[in-house]
Amino acid sequence: MDQIDLRVGDPAYADLTVRLESLCARLPGARDLNRAVGDLHGPLRVAVTGRFGTGRDTVAAALRRRFDVSPIGPGDDAEDADAWLHVLAGWPRADDVAALAGLDPRRSLVLLGKSDSLGSWPAARARADECALELGRQVIPVMAMLAIADLGDEEMDMLAAMAAAGEAVPPMQATFIDAGGPGQRLQRIALLRRLDAYGIAAAIAVLGNAPCSADELAELLMQRSGLDALADPLRVFAAAAAVTRLRLVAAELEIIAAQGVLRDEIEDLLSGSMLSGAAEEPFVWM
Numbered sequence: 001m002d003q004i005d006l007r008v009g010d011p012a013y014a015d016l017t018v019r020l021e022s023l024c025a026r027l028p029g030a031r032d033l034n035r036a037v038g039d040l041h042g043p044l045r046v047a048v049t050g051r052f053g054t055g056r057d058t059v060a061a062a063l064r065r066r067f068d069v070s071p072i073g074p075g076d077d078a079e080d081a082d083a084w085l086h087v088l089a090g091w092p093r094a095d096d097v098a099a100l101a102g103l104d105p106r107r108s109l110v111l112l113g114k115s116d117s118l119g120s121w122p123a124a125r126a127r128a129d130e131c132a133l134e135l136g137r138q139v140i141p142v143m144a145m146l147a148i149a150d151l152g153d154e155e156m157d158m159l160a161a162m163a164a165a166g167e168a169v170p171p172m173q174a175t176f177i178d179a180g181g182p183g184q185r186l187q188r189i190a191l192l193r194r195l196d197a198y199g200i201a202a203a204i205a206v207l208g209n210a211p212c213s214a215d216e217l218a219e220l221l222m223q224r225s226g227l228d229a230l231a232d233p234l235r236v237f238a239a240a241a242a243v244t245r246l247r248l249v250a251a252e253l254e255i256i257a258a259q260g261v262l263r264d265e266i267e268d269l270l271s272g273s274m275l276s277g278a279a280e281e282p283f284v285w286m
């Protein structure tokens with residue numbers, strides 16, 4: 001499966017990066033500068049936040065699979081995050097409102113996780129719109145579970161057999177689990193854990209149309225997951241992160257020059273390159 005490229009930093013930096021790296025090589029003790037220069041083209045760091053059980057780990061795994069970013073999952077240190085994705089499930093609660101009040105809306109998104117459990121994309125969009133009205137900001141529905149489906153041969157065979165038999169996924173889990181007889185119980189439970197009812201129905205629908213490989217099904221389910229709606233906002237965050245990181249490099253260089261180290265060279269670099277713009281321009285992110 002192809003990843004969507006969101007690498008931070010313009011290729012136009014290439015020249016600047018070479019000059020910065022040669023400067024860093026001569027200043028091995030300047031650790032903050034070295035770190036800032038090393039980070040110029042590093043991946044976008046995206047923290048995934050939300051209440052317990054909202055599907056944060058699944059969103060982080062889906063991000064890692066689809067985008068060239070570095071997700072920061074629940075429990076990991078999000079101090080140096082470039083952007084935040086806050087995952088809701090169901091309706092916003094007081095904890096969500098409090099968490100969102102602490103996030104910069106220009107560098108964060110609100111997702112409605114587990115949207116598949118609402119049963120359809122129209123229902124997911126409608127609920128996301130209602131959540132958005134309540135929160136006063138956009139809410140993007142996602143079905144992250146569909147984006148990370150890694151189906152083995154046994155599961156593919158089972159789904160293909162269900163498609164051939166024209167099996168529908170009933171609303172009650174127990175009915176689905178029992179539908180294949182005692183011999184299939186455990187496999188059906190495992191399938192529900194991996195895809196849940198909507199995902200299983202989506203997979204059956206795909207396989208009912210034409211046979212396909214596990215990789216092809218994974219790609220189709222990824223498309224169905226809604227994850228690609230994050231590409232444009234993440235690109236905006238990547239552009240903002242590029243400016244922030246350039247500014248950090250400029251600030252580190254200014255500190256070193258102020259100590260009288262390599263002053264002419266640093267001033268030349270600061271004035272004659274895109275670093276000068278980075279140091280002075282106000283943030284314009286959106």
Ligand SMILES: Nc1nc2c(ncn2[C@@H]2O[C@H](COP(=O)(O)OP(=O)(O)OP(=O)(O)O)[C@@H](O)[C@H]2O)c(=O)[nH]1
Nearest residue numbers: 052053054055056057058114116117143144145196
């Ligand atoms: N139907 C559905 N279930 C999901 C989705 N994402 C996660 N889940 C389920 O929700 C449960 C929690 O998922 P996690 O991704 O670990 O969510 P979390 O917020 O990290 O939750 P905790 O680890 O329990 O704090 C698991 O049983 C997942 O299978 C989704 O997109 N759709």
Ligand SMILES: [Mg+2]
Nearest residue numbers: 056057058074
């Ligand atoms: Mg988890």
